Amino acid sequence: MLKKIGIIILYISLVLLLGAGVYHLFMAIIYDPGLPALIKLALIGIIIALIVILIALIKERREDKKNERYDHREY
Secondary structure, eight states: OHHHHHHHHHHHHHHHHHHHHHHHHHHHHHTOTTSOHHHHHHHHHHHHHHHHHHHHHHHHHHHHHHHOOOOOOOO
16 A cells, blocks of 8 residues: 555656656747747657657556456466
């Protein structure tokens, strides 16, 4: 039980930390006056694409874990 609580707290903390980091990265890219608009759009697109891919991989892994059947035979 304590292990599950610890893992939940760890996940929440990591999500908050990553969220704050992504937010500050977006703000740094958007408000940098020396960066051309095309580069800003490309960087923001790359970041959003990486986030979407990461979410899709996490979702896929969770679904695979649910449907996974172990064969415990020893050879």
